[in-house]
Amino acid sequence: MISMTVWQALSRRGYLGSVWPWRSVAFLAGGAVFGAVVLVVIVAGAVVGGVTAVVLVGLPLLVLTALCGIPVAAVERWRLRLAGMGPVPLAQHRVPDAPGLTRWLTVRLEEAATWRELAYAVLLGLVLWPLDALVVAFAAGVPLFLLATPLLVAVDGEAKVVKLWTVDTWPGAFGVAAAGVPLLVLGAYALGLAAGARAEVAKALLSAPGDGERVTELVRSRLRLVDAFEAERRRIERDLHDGAQQRLVALTMTLGLARLDAPPGGTLAEQLAKAHGEAEMVLADLRELIHGIHPKVLADxxxxxxxxxxxxxxxxxxxxxxxxxxxxxxxxxxxxxxxxxxxxxxxxxxxxxxxxxxxxxxxxxxxxxxxxxxxxxxxxxxxxxxxxxxxxxxxxxxxxxxxxxxxxxxxxxxxxxxxxxxxxxx
Missing domain, CATH: 3.30.565.10 (Histidine kinase-like ATPase, C-terminal domain)
Known part of the structure; x- marks a missing residue:
């Protein structure tokens, strides 16, 4: 199956009834949770490693912190599938030219891809995950809270909609719940837009330089191959129709005339009848083949x-x-x-x-x-x-x-x- 992106899903009439609002929530909520964990890991590694670096104990921890962008980027590339934008190709990390952990660490720390992925991890921990959490809270949390107002009134006798407004009557509770319905619809589209924008940011930052140009050229080359293939199919169909088929028609007619001239009941008449029948069968097969290569009715x-x-x-x-x-x-x-x-x-x-x-x-x-x-x-x-x-x-x-x-x-x-x-x- 060919995958669909969240942008394509938003343009379809059945978006609200599809899985895409749920996938958008999962993508943003997962980003909020994962980003918070990444923030804790980076801050803890940097602080503890920096404090203990004076006695050289913290140096390995600082190195591990610098490399944490690699697994973070791998998880984010996998999560892009929720927005229909994966898989994003892995960063082009070089293969070490010698075995051993020391050489592997040296190569990784010298690569621009490693520091680019660390920069993305820092951006995720400081900026992106709070934005993900805010979008989920306002686009999904607020409408759902309003819809739950009658339930809160039934359980607690009142529901505090905002700080200075408390609802304690059934008409008011159902009125607030009714107001939550259009907000939920708007929130579903807002979640899709936010998930698409968030995925585009991640895809742009995690893609290796030049990936976009290579993908564009690959698509163009595939289109050129399809066009060339179709042109060749049409040429073969035309050559068969105007060449081999016409000769077979002439051969069939010649054999038919020969049957008329042959003495009836003889061996020659039987052989000509058999040859005429075989020629007609070959002609029918050729016409079927031509129709399968590029049917004339489709072109016309x-x-x-x-x-x-x-x-x-x-x-x-x-x-x-x-x-x-x-x-x-x-x-x-x-x-x-x-x-x-x-x-x-x-x-x-x-x-x-x-x-x-x-x-x-x-x-x-x-x-x-x-x-x-x-x-x-x-x-x-x-x-x-x-x-x-x-x-x-x-x-x-x-x-x-x-x-x-x-x-x-x-x-x-x-x-x-x-x-x-x-x-x-x-």
């Missing part, structure tokens, strides 16, 4: 028509419910089409389904397709179903492919690709 009429054509060719009955407002970028149409074809092939081979539904359309700036079957389930992209390569192809387009297939079914394959229509519907 777009994704909606191509999916309908694939549904007509499926051995399992398929219901198509698509609403796409015109043509989409060619790489998006191609990737989505082959995802649908692979899904239909898997249904026919493995699912035992009696019916398939293909639905979706263009919404919120992205193409959304869902393929659902009523089979026995248990499908997995890791079991050689061909979906892993398609997921990589979708990820190049900044999309995501997800598969849900519990034992007993149903199986749901969903693909989302950000895009905008390039041509309106004719």
């Amino acid at each position: 009429y777009g994704l909606e028509a191509a999916v309908a054509d694939a549904a007509d060719r499926s051995v399992v009955p398929v219901d198509v419910e698509l609403d796409i407002p015109g043509r989409l970028p060619q790489p998006v149409e191609t990737a989505a089409y082959f995802v649908v074809c692979e899904a239909l092939a898997n249904v026919a081979k493995h699912s035992g389904a009696s019916r398939v539904t293909i639905g979706g359309g263009h919404e919120d700036g992205r193409l959304v397709l869902a393929v659902r079957d009523d089979g026995h389930g248990g499908a997995s992209a890791a079991h050689g179903t061909g979906l892993t390569g398609l997921a990589d192809r979708v990820s190049v387009l900044d999309g995501r492919l997800s598969l849900s297939s519990p034992p007993g079914g149903p199986t749901l394959l969903r693909v989302e690709i950000p895009c905008r229509p390039t041509e309106p519907r004719a």
Whole structure:
């Protein structure tokens, strides 16, 4: 499955009902707790090590304190997964050129990465964790306290909402609780925004210099490879269609004419009939191959028509419910089409389904397709179903492919690709 960031989740209509508000709370609350622990460790190590350094006892403690940024950075890189921004590549620490603890410590203390990670640990302990705690307290704690006002009145007879305002009546308690509902909604979005900003800070500080440029160039190179691959597919399809297929058609016609001229009932007529039948079978196979390489209906009429054509060719009955407002970028149409074809092939081979539904359309700036079957389930992209390569192809387009297939079914394959229509519907 292609991961989603908290920024992408915030732009979706189902954010409030998703796990992202909870993940944002976990990310910020975890940062507050972890940052407080880091502060204690750094302060204790620096103070105790500094005091005892005069007798050389504290020097090892000071060295350990200087190196504490390495495990702190490792934990923070792992925690970025909660915000959908991990994993961040580890810092490029050099491998010591000689064995032994002394050489390892020397190399680490000479590296800029070690001091950069220590600086982040200090920033976490002094600045970031108090901010995390404040955001959680105000965005989540205050609305939840207001919602709990009726419970506090029921238990204690009153609830002190603010310092000079005490609520001791049921109408007042439920009024305060009602005011907490919109605050809770706003708080959920505030938590997502804060978690995203906090994760961006951590990612920027913990990434090695040049990582962003390398990632950008890697994405661009993958896009160039996809474009080159698609261009080569179209060239092969065109060469087969205009070359080999036309020659096979001519050969089939020649064999058919030869059958008409051959004396009936003889060995020659039988051999010509057999050769004519084989040529027709090869021609049908070639047409199927050309259709699989790059279907003409996709290039000429777009994704909606191509999916309908694939549904007509499926051995399992398929219901198509698509609403796409015109043509989409060619790489998006191609990737989505082959995802649908692979899904239909898997249904026919493995699912035992009696019916398939293909639905979706263009919404919120992205193409959304869902393929659902009523089979026995248990499908997995890791079991050689061909979906892993398609997921990589979708990820190049900044999309995501997800598969849900519990034992007993149903199986749901969903693909989302950000895009905008390039041509309106004719």
